Amino acid sequence: MVVNRAFLDALVAALLEYGYRVLGPVFQNGSIVIDDLTSTADMPVGWTDEQSPGNYRLCHSADGQLFGWTVSPASPKALLFPPRVTVWQRGAGRDDFSVPFAQPVAITGATKSAISTVSKPQSTGSTGKVLSDTELTFSASGTTHFNPRSNRDDRHLLALVGIRPCEAAALEINDAVFMKGSFPDPFYCERRSDMFLLVAECASSNASCFCDSMGAGPGIDSGFDLAVTEMLDEDGEYSYFLRIGSQRGEELFTVAVEQASSIGVGTDPSIEPSTGMDRGEGDGKDIPTFVELSDLSNSVSQSTSMQRASCSLNYSLEEVLAKRDAQLQHAKELQVGMHPRVAELLRRNLDHPIFTDIAGRCLACGNCTSVCPTCFCSDVVDKNDMHGAISRERSWSSCFNAAHSELHGQPVRHSVASRYRQWLTHKFSNWYDQFGTSGCVGCGRCITWCPVGIDVRQEVAGIASDADMKGDMQSTGSHGPS
Amino acid sequence: MRDLPMDVLISRHPLLAGLPNDILLLLAGCARNVPFHAGTLLLSEGDTADTFYLIRRGRVGIEVHDPRRGRVVVETVGPGSVVGWSWLFPPYRWHFDARAIDEVGTIALDGACLRTKAEADPVVGYELMKRLSNVLLERLQATRVRLLDLYGDGKVS
Amino acid sequence: MVTEKSVEPFRGPIPESGSRHPLLPTPYRVVKRVVETDTVVTLFLEALEGGNLTFRPGQFNMLTAFGVGEIAVSISGDPLDGGPIRHTIASVGAVSHALCSLRVGSLVGVRGPFGNGWDLTGVTGMAGSATQDVVVVAGGVGLAPLRPAVLELLKMKEEGRGRVVVLIGSRSPDQVLFKEELDVWRTRGAHVEVTVDRADASWRGSVGVVTSLISSAPFDPHDAFSLVCGPEVMMRFTARALLDKGMHEDKIQLSLERNMQCGIGWCGHCQLGPYLLCRDGPVFPYGGRLAELLAKREL
Known part of the structure; x- marks a missing residue:
């Protein structure tokens, strides 16, 4: 079906009503970050981002466009795998024997739809609760640099509104690490199991994007609750092709429709949209509207009244799908892809001289690992206070730190070349061995946020062209024992 | 053990195993059985190096005497290995002591005899040198590994 | 006062209610x-x-x-x-x-x-191959993770399995672990040899690298398997010496070590190429990709 922006607001309202903490892209401090949303007005309306190796800039785009930007520096990873989290704490006390250990944490493991289990709006999301006593806390309070407002709320029922297909794909990659292994991470599972995803497809790409070659965008066909495709109408307004991807999405959609009906708008045939560009009171754009698209060739929807609510929604499903295809095609054509055989190329070229060459440029700053939506390395460190209280903290780590590979106090990966190789080969090659998929979704953050503009696609292409010249995928470098 | 012919005896040592019979016979002419009791010296630092020992049983310690630490065993060699290189090169003087740790059975090959036969027949000489070099290489590599002090990363505190 | 119950670490895919948090000791x-x-x-x-x-x-x-x-x-x-x-x-x-x-x-x-631990199925009787010899090669504190395996192997040997050979390399005689126990192993039928890097005259054992013990050790390399643990360089040299002796590369097991901060595949520190050592190891056969990986510098 096709909906208008007001209907998206109704969806957000419904999510909030059901106790979700609704998070999505927000324009903040000259950047787009993921933060709490109450309506689409909080989103970066009318903004677009210019991204290229080592470059990120926000500019004004078309008025009223919600999804004119591509990806923000922040990824949803931090909601599930916070940059810093206290794993456990033990109170002060000198007598070890009397120090109470923390109660084990109860893990609900519930994967049922939050909507299905939450009966009515006033009950907030109570699935996925951490039971902790004072001695042990699992809290998201450390997510400050990601989300400064998160201290106020530690609800685990999260709805992500307006994330990108590549980000949804990244969440599935994270799942393999933190949820699907032998040791599921309770913090992750609690938030992820009931997470609601409203994914916005991409109509464009920035110069760092390569999701198409990684099979992670710009469109999305599964792995979402609701998906929207923003489309510009002939009259200069935006409407949204909405698809339902889950039971949960269906339920939420129904709730939003009920809400729209109950306030008597959107379905009222007497309300005619104004045709002007102004968005004043009584404008049809403010009325939550959806149009059920019927059979392909039939442009007449089931509900003429709703259709008349906004002339901008006058499409057949055929037209909408064609328009979506054209947009996705456009986004793909803007992309420079990753080499299709990158995994094999890297596996065979661990000693390629390009790693030394890259090391001459790479600052080993770890920006790429920080912005990467799938990088999962962490450090586990104990902190003490003067009274003997201990807290164990888990924080993001980076394979670009020398200490990352430390063995008996000495780094295994002394050189930056070896650390870059670790990162690149892990992401694009070893990930298959470890988790059965690529570790990359082609979001391009590592390219945009590299301070010296190292472009993984270009570097891999360099290895590939060497391999091509040699007629196979072998390249220089010793393969025997050194 | 019954008295086997010397060429058969030396052919059972890994160093010379697989050599053609004529070479074995030739080398057997330089060889004799020499046993050592535990604690006795096979060779002594500074003495004339005139013998090459093939170890058949028991272990031999290669030692050096340090006035401060006494006898220091730098390496032990066991059955199937060999002791003594200095007979190969002038001035033919032993650089270390070699002492039987257990009851040791050896075949002693006369150094001068071996040298003469190797000089006279380069085929014999080359074959002998290849086999000796291989043992030397193994010893060199083992020594290098020990120089790494692999187990020495624990800190005493 | 301790208030919590000690719960067995869970291994299932979904944490159940009341399961212990995997990072909580x-x-x-x-x-x-x-x-x-x-x-x-x-x-x-x-x-x-x-x-x-x-x-x-x-x-x-x-x-x-x-x-x-x-x-x-x-x-x-x-x-x-x-x-x-x-x-x-x-x-x-x-x-x-x-x-x-x-x-x-x-x-x-x-x-x-x-971790996975040593694969002892070779001795526990896989299709008639129950009489395989086992060569345990330990360097330094590498003997510690091998001790449980030796004890289990000795029990199997008492039930008529193959020979148990234990070769131990150490820095010096005073650094040899479990010294008194080695004699017990000997009386239980194990062939135990110790070699040290340096020793004074009071040391009656061997001096030299642990690989030098392999050539004369009593085992059938073509029907034996090996468990190796020690510094990585020592394990590389040992694996090659065993290969030279005729042992199949898949029958040589190495226990690897890297920085581990979680033990459960979350922290990413213990990666060695395609492997997360804590999750996929720490024991790996030398065959397959390991030989190549160990030969790579700074991997």
Whole structure:
């Protein structure tokens, strides 16, 4: 079906009503970050981002466009795998024997739809609760640099509104690490199991994007609750092709429709949209509207009244799908892809001289690992206070730190070349061995946020062209024992 | 053990195993059985190096005497290995002591005899040198590994 | 007062209600402490509540020295004796030093056991190949994770399995672990040889690298398998010596070590190319990709 922006607001309202903490892209401090949303007005309306190796800039785009930007520096990873989290704490006390250990944490493991289990709006999301006593806390309070407002709320029922297909794909990659292994991470599972995803497809790409070659965008066909495709109408307004991807999405959609009906708008045939560009009171754009698209060739929807609510929604499903295809095609054509055989190329070229060459440029700053939506390395460190209280903290780590590979106090990966190789080969090659998929979704953050503009696609292409010249995928470098 | 012919005896040592019979016979002419009791010296630092020992049983310690630490065993060699290189090169003087740790059975090959036969027949000489070099290489590599002090990363505190 | 129940670490895919958080240690108490060498201590640990964990030879635990940190330490005890959990720890860093300094009665945090452990199916009787010889090669504290395997192998040997050869390399005679116990192993039928890097005249054993013991050790290389643990360089040389002797590369098992901060595949520190050592190892056959990986520098 096709909906208008007001209907998206109704969806957000419904999510909030059901106790979700609704998070999505927000324009903040000259950047787009993921933060709490109450309506689409909080989103970066009318903004677009210019991204290229080592470059990120926000500019004004078309008025009223919600999804004119591509990806923000922040990824949803931090909601599930916070940059810093206290794993456990033990109170002060000198007598070890009397120090109470923390109660084990109860893990609900519930994967049922939050909507299905939450009966009515006033009950907030109570699935996925951490039971902790004072001695042990699992809290998201450390997510400050990601989300400064998160201290106020530690609800685990999260709805992500307006994330990108590549980000949804990244969440599935994270799942393999933190949820699907032998040791599921309770913090992750609690938030992820009931997470609601409203994914916005991409109509464009920035110069760092390569999701198409990684099979992670710009469109999305599964792995979402609701998906929207923003489309510009002939009259200069935006409407949204909405698809339902889950039971949960269906339920939420129904709730939003009920809400729209109950306030008597959107379905009222007497309300005619104004045709002007102004968005004043009584404008049809403010009325939550959806149009059920019927059979392909039939442009007449089931509900003429709703259709008349906004002339901008006058499409057949055929037209909408064609328009979506054209947009996705456009986004793909803007992309420079990753080499299709990158995994094999890297596996065979661990000693390629390009790693030394890259090391001459790479600052080993770890920006790429920080912005990467799938990088999962962490450090586990104990902190003490003067009274003997201990807290164990888990924080993001980076394979670009020398200490990352430390063995008996000495780094295994002394050189930056070896650390870059670790990162690149892990992401694009070893990930298959470890988790059965690529570790990359082609979001391009590592390219945009590299301070010296190292472009993984270009570097891999360099290895590939060497391999091509040699007629196979072998390249220089010793393969025997050194 | 019954008295086997010397060429058969030396052919059972890994160093010379697989050599053609004529070479074995030739080398057997330089060889004799020499046993050592535990604690006795096979060779002594500074003495004339005139013998090459093939170890058949028991272990031999290669030692050096340090006035401060006494006898220091730098390496032990066991059955199937060999002791003594200095007979190969002038001035033919032993650089270390070699002492039987257990009851040791050896075949002693006369150094001068071996040298003469190797000089006279380069085929014999080359074959002998290849086999000796291989043992030397193994010893060199083992020594290098020990120089790494692999187990020495624990800190005493 | 301790209020929580000690729960067996879960291994299922979905954490069940009440499951212990995988990063939360269980309190154990040091009930015995043995000084093995000037840098190595063995701690015997008893769970405060709920019984001790069970493990397989070659597995490891994450041990917490409270207030200092947590490290991976292999288990050196007998998996079948049901007694305290035994850890033989070399003091090489801040946490291991703190653990080595603990006294009887101290509290230690334990998580585990983790890792795959040694594959002993070769001896336990796979399709008639039950008489294979086993060559255990240990370097330094590498003997610690091998001890449970040796004990299990000796039990199997008593049931008529193949020969058990234990070759031990150490820095010096005073650094040899479990010295008294080695004689017990000998009386139980194991062929045990020790070689050291340096020794004075009082040392009647061998001097030299551990690989030099392989050539004369009594085993059939074509029908034997090997368990190797020690410094990585030592393991590379040992694996090659065993290959040279005729052993198949898939029958040589190495226990690898890297920085491990979680033990459960989350932290990413213990990667070696395609492997997360804590999750996929720490024991790997030398065949397959391992030989190539170990030969790569700074991997």
